[in-house]
Amino acid sequence: HIPRNEIRQAVAWELQEKFSMRSEDWYFDFNPLDQGAQANRKDMSVLIAAIPRNELKLHVQTLKSVGLSPIAVEVKPLPTWELLEDYLHPSDSALLLIELGRHHSYVVVVEGLPTFIHTMDFSGDTLTQVIQELLRLEYDQAEAFKLRAGITQPSEEISPAGPSEDETQKLNQGRLALRPFAERLAAEIEQAFKYFSFRLSQQYEIRSFSKILLSGKTSLLKGLKEFLSERLGVPVEYLEPLGDIMIDEKVFN
Numbered sequence: 001h002i003p004r005n006e007i008r009q010a011v012a013w014e015l016q017e018k019f020s021m022r023s024e025d026w027y028f029d030f031n032p033l034d035q036g037a038q039a040n041r042k043d044m045s046v047l048i049a050a051i052p053r054n055e056l057k058l059h060v061q062t063l064k065s066v067g068l069s070p071i072a073v074e075v076k077p078l079p080t081w082e083l084l085e086d087y088l089h090p091s092d093s094a095l096l097l098i099e100l101g102r103h104h105s106y107v108v109v110v111e112g113l114p115t116f117i118h119t120m121d122f123s124g125d126t127l128t129q130v131i132q133e134l135l136r137l138e139y140d141q142a143e144a145f146k147l148r149a150g151i152t153q154p155s156e157e158i159s160p161a162g163p164s165e166d167e168t169q170k171l172n173q174g175r176l177a178l179r180p181f182a183e184r185l186a187a188e189i190e191q192a193f194k195y196f197s198f199r200l201s202q203q204y205e206i207r208s209f210s211k212i213l214l215s216g217k218t219s220l221l222k223g224l225k226e227f228l229s230e231r232l233g234v235p236v237e238y239l240e241p242l243g244d245i246m247i248d249e250k251v252f253n
Helices: 004-019 035-040 053-065 078-086 124-135 139-147 165-199 225-231
Strands: 026-032 046-052 095-100 105-111 112-122 211-215 236-238
Touching: 004 026, 004 046, 035 078, 046 053, 095 139, 095 165, 112 165, 124 139, 124 165, 139 165, 165 225, 211 225, 225 236
Parallel strands: 095 211, 211 236
Antiparallel strands: 026 046, 095 105, 105 112
């Protein structure tokens, strides 16, 4: 059994050696992933969470200013990953979990356990503001319009049962404005995987993924699931951990 303080020292050294992260600039913690194998191995796998000290201090000061006393900090993607326990199948190989939130987005490489987490410069709020400014809408109107327009190809057809010519024109404007963000998202996902493969190739032999799971409201952007699947060459599904729960549709929708 390796004492935890020795593991912490080793983790601090690895962070500085591989990622140029000095321990005096970062708060970090870790959790061993293979404690049962420690006795017969000279190495071990650990899950590490880290945050710049100045950034965490700012969050703590904000909480304390309103009378709250934080006792712990958790990396945001981990609760989403915990939903996967009943969702994954034994036959699944490595997965990409992509959480597209209002303010932050993440790529999580999952091989049974999270092995890599990357924060992306992509947010649903940014897309909403683009639509808001383009079409001069209120925020809530722009949010609904964004999901409706999505990134599908612009349409030239006017159907009596569909949107009017003016509405179709606005939808097409929205799609053209949002498409570059989808392209950037796909490129950043590809770049995150290349970084993961380069940095951690010695510990993991992941070269491809069996599927991509989308989470977060922004993932509902019309056409995004199909676009990412075609661009990345991997099946893309929505994360639906509650999909097997039966509900009364007269009460819930």
